[in-house]
Amino acid sequence: MKNMLDVFGTCCFTELELKKRVPNSIFKTFKAVQRGEAELSLEIADVIANCVKNWAIENGATHFTHWFQPLTELTAEKHDSFIAIGTDGAVLSQFSGKELIKGEADTSSFPNGGIRSTFEARGYTAWDLQSPMFLRGEEGSKSLYIPTAFVGYKGEALDKKVPLLRSIDFVTEQSQRMRKILNKNSQEKIINTLGIEQEYFLVEKKFWEKRQDLMLSGRTVFGSLPPKGQELNDHYYGTIKERVEKFMNELDKELWQIGIIAKTKHNEVAPNQFEIALMFSTANVAVDQNQLTMDIIKKVANRHELAALLHEKPFEGVNGSGKHCNWSLSTENGENLLDPESLTEDNLDFLVYLMAIIEGVDRYAGLLRTTCATPGNDHRLGGHEAPPAIISVFLGEALDKILDNIGNISVENQEPHLLEIGVKNFPRIPKDVSDRNRTSPFAFTGNKFEFRMPGSSASASTPVFVINTIVGTVLKEYGDYLENTEEKNIKANVIKLLKDRYKKHKKVIFSGNGYDNLWVIEAEKRGLENLTKTVEALPVYLRKDIISLFENSKVLTKTELESRYTVYCERYIKQIYIEATSAVRIARGEIYPAIIKHSTLMANNINAIRSAIGIEEVIGADKAHLIKLLTYKEKLKTILSQIESLLTKGNKINDLYEKAVYLDKEIVPLLNSLKIYVDALELQVSKDLWPIPTYEDLLFRL
Template sequence: MSTIRFQALKETLGRKPVKVEEIGKKSEIFGTNVFNDKSMRKFLTPDAYKAVKNAVQHGIKIDRKLADYIAMGMKEWALTKGVTHYTHWFQPLTGATAEKHDAFFETSFDGSDPVEKFGGDQLAQQEPDASSFPNGGIRNTFEARGYTAWDPTSPAFIYGTTLCIPTVFVSYTGEALDYKTPLLRALHAIDEAATEVCKYFDKNVKKVTPTLGWEQEYFLIDTALANSRPDILATGRTLLGHTSAKGQQLEDHYFGSIPTRVLNYMRDLENECMLLGIPVKTRHNEVAPNQFELAPIFEETNLAVDHNSLLMDVMQKVAERHEFRVLFHEKPFKGVNGSGKHNNWSLATDTGINLLSPGKTPMSNLQFLTFFINTIKAVNVYEELLRAAIASASNDHRLGANEAPPAIISVFIGQQLTKVLEELEGVSTGKLSPEEKTDLKLNVVGKIPDVLLDNTDRNRTSPFAFTGNKFEFRAVGSSANCANAMTTLNSIVAKQLKDFKAEVDTLIEKNDLKKDEAIFNVLREYIKQTKAILFEGDGYSEAWEKEAKKRGLSNHKTTPEALKAKVSKKAIALFEELNVMNHVEVEARYEIELEEYTKKIQIEGRVLGDIARNHVVPTAIRYQNILIENVRGLKEIFGKDFEKIAKEQISLIKEISEHIEGINLKVGKMTEERKKANTLTNAEKMAAAYCDKVKPFFEEIRYHSDKLELLVDDEIWTLTKYRELLFTK
């Protein structure tokens, strides 16, 4: 075994689980490090507290004088917990979080009288040097100004000795440079649209809040083993490596007993989450070896997105204490399942109603049907945009594989609800007779709760599935920021609800229909229009690809192809109408995501070429030389008969030579294609070139390398193998 592998395995096998101390009941420590309602009541004046609550609940702007009082209370609270610094915590378009720490400590001009200072100005707004963050052409490189502004709807929290203040991030000219700003605008849009529709059913509804429950899948790899793989360190996935004889085929890992070392990591992570107010609830083994999942209780979408971004940071930091590396890449290992981040989405009213859950009366069930069918209609109209929202270089590996939904967006609702929609489709147009109304409300709408009690089994091959009281967007990748998908989903549903209300109001005014009749008429037409998007079968099958094509559904299998929907006239019109993003912001994000795709494939290509030529080929040649010396020795001993005796060795030498030649040839060609792609100045063309011309060589190079892994003596193979990465605890 090579020295690198031996040392890595020796270090890993010698580890003992890190002991994790219990820190009390979770209910008692939950949110201890969050400036939540309890902390605000204690440290804020009544006026300051009221100002924050009004900002959160009603979007009322906080007066700058009151901001000073809020900052003062926030600082005093933080100082009681040993905090020394504060930061505006934001989510730029890099896919990671960002922070710049400033000390509370200040001195006067002459250096005397040091104090801990933090005022409303520092709380409300800061100006980080933002020239190096992705901007998609919104600003020139020399234009460094970017502003972070406090988002009071997401509470400040303490991590370590730093007070973290969630903020938006915008340019000097006001364009959004982050994920949070468009998300907040989309949430405002759907609140307005959904509230207006709710008033058909309940005049008391004043606010509708989208909720989100994400399911974070991830791999845990021992630090030493991960450090022995240059591809994991540089790209987050294995670019080479033959599949292990034992993978996930026995299904013995899924929901199995959690290994002690991993369980200690999970307990430590959950303790940190409790302190930070992240309501994690579920933990379990996933399907692939060393793959796990963590899921929280549902929250308001903006807070849920912030919590997921924070969680991913915390997971990495806690993993360091346990000598683990967390892999969020959607497909870090070939031959076993990749990781997703299912986004469970619903809508809740300020009166305590889940709009995607039927109630006890026909009226509440009609309300459920209204939001249920409108969501399906939104997905039907904007399926390409929804596909673009989850597009990335890493998610391309996962979509359409055996563990993930296909690149074709479709909606699964189950056989029972399908029958309900079919019955609604048969409702007569125009006015309804008393008998028709009674039959409709009792026998169609009224039976929905009973239908959902025994609903059709879940369809894991569906990218967008109804699961009883919510829709589950299963196609979101594990490394993604949920804001991307949630901004799009909430925007398209907001647009659809606006259109729905306009249609219903028109029918009421012009056709002299009653409210219920108008709603039934519009919903019936929507059911007819959305049949193409509904699919109950196997989304993995080739038959579905053919059927989807007949239905006119898109099937964009690569990110450069899928992203084009983001800058379509339809998409730009949608975002501009709702004031979620203007055309400059939309086009900038398109440029940024294309550049990100290109850079990731570029990095992978360079790392792959380096490992193939500097690890795999030299190791293969070294083993080949051992075989050649062996053949020479056999020739000296056996003379003319040596060819019969050394037949297998000679054949092996030839086979190794062929694979070495294959690697060198393909790496050379890949490098040439990469150089050609790098000369292109158009982001769209460059991304397409990397996708179509460079990336195809990855599998060809891997093929030869993985064959050599099986041929070369295990004692000298330098790269840690799958059986070690995935099965060493």
């Protein structure tokens, strides 16, 4: 492998590459368009398209594609070649500014939540100038990938990128406004930053192919835990196995080539579970890079005869997988607005931004919870390192104390506290401003907030554009207040504002154990919502205050918001049907015959012993075992019939939310009951007859 610095960015069309290939006037215009200060003309686009094409072909590209993110949580692409025919019949390469700026996609085949009629197919992909283009594919047949937004014929947002871009504009605009209010004449641009940690499992591909549930639904609907799971904590941060290390090295190389800084990799808590963390970037680019990372994880795993599982809870009883979104705001010069070290007696900016986040999370906690409401996350939230469904904010002792005493104590920069560990000749370690709380859904972690609730398979766009929207909304209200108050002393006004808002919203701050049942009782006393599952959370999208929130911020129209509600209801229904149908087919077509075969062998063995010895007491334990097996078999048959009957009944329900509630109430409990009996049967049937790979195979054989 080449030196990583030689590899990095070789398949990414950076701004430096553009600057080298176009006249300075063109580059300046491009940057002005990026900043929203100019329109991109077709003439300028033609120049940029030509140099991009030349670069792509020089590096082995034959095609280009507009790469976008529909409401499937996945990405989409349609490839066109650079080959064209000239007027004289000669073959030439061609790529116009028009092709760069705009593509066309059939919207009717993507989920749009009824925002368009099924016969209205026209939609557009529009080039996102903020996110760099890149090359992917095999040597000699690569494609140029152009990050794009996906909209309907009338400009409706049909994807994950458009609301994210709108929200970034909104929160940065309000942050810059606040910056000017607090610091006269400040002209610094504010940037929305994001760092994403991605968890995933790896299993042997040959086992994955034998599990219909894993292949189709992403999780195991059956499986008995082996005697050893994650209890010994020996996998977490443990030595990476050689085979996994080879996979990770190839993954790093592919990511580095397209300009993604894959920074951290390690074993996670559960057996065969791993994590990769990407370097902080702008929120838009970070979301794009995370989507790419998920796709590349799967493809690289496949080359190593592995299957990558991105589902939130592939295995019951061990840790699930999340996508931790580390969110912050900073100036274009690199100053982090959430850095507590910037806090002084005369500079309360940090507290203003901090309070806006606390208030936004408190007021719109239900919406934040809803961004993570998926069938997969229903299995994950609330245990095994995942945060609970109740949204709360963790700040740490130091910040709690400051907020409790706003205006009553002086705040000064101090030297960092050093951690003494009682070992001679060992360097003293600087302590962070606060400890960490792994059970907190929304925790302050030094100079950013970590939202730990999003599931591993979901796009980070949805929780991030919601965080942007709620924080931007509160900052706008703060700005209105500070600009219109009669008191001219800005510090006094800020302290008054902070005191008032902290008193109203400190109920969302919680530093204790989120897994403790007492927290559920305490949260109810505080008036905090506890939306324990998807069907409880989805209606939040239709609340009047939520519709107003998005309309006032111009992030989503009412129609666009309602369409997402419809899409997510459909997603829940389809996922439950896939899981239920997979469970029925596996239980009826694979497990039931195995039970019959095993019980027949047992019966024949019992009869043979009886004939040979004639002593009934000798076969008593075997008879009891056989009776137990047959009893479970009958339970299995009964539950399977119930599931099939109720699924048929559910098909007749037309209202999407009503159907989702029906499936949650009727089918999900039956699937849980079915799992109990199948898992019990797994322990009764001999290993060589059990038809599907077990948890032991999936979690410990790699």
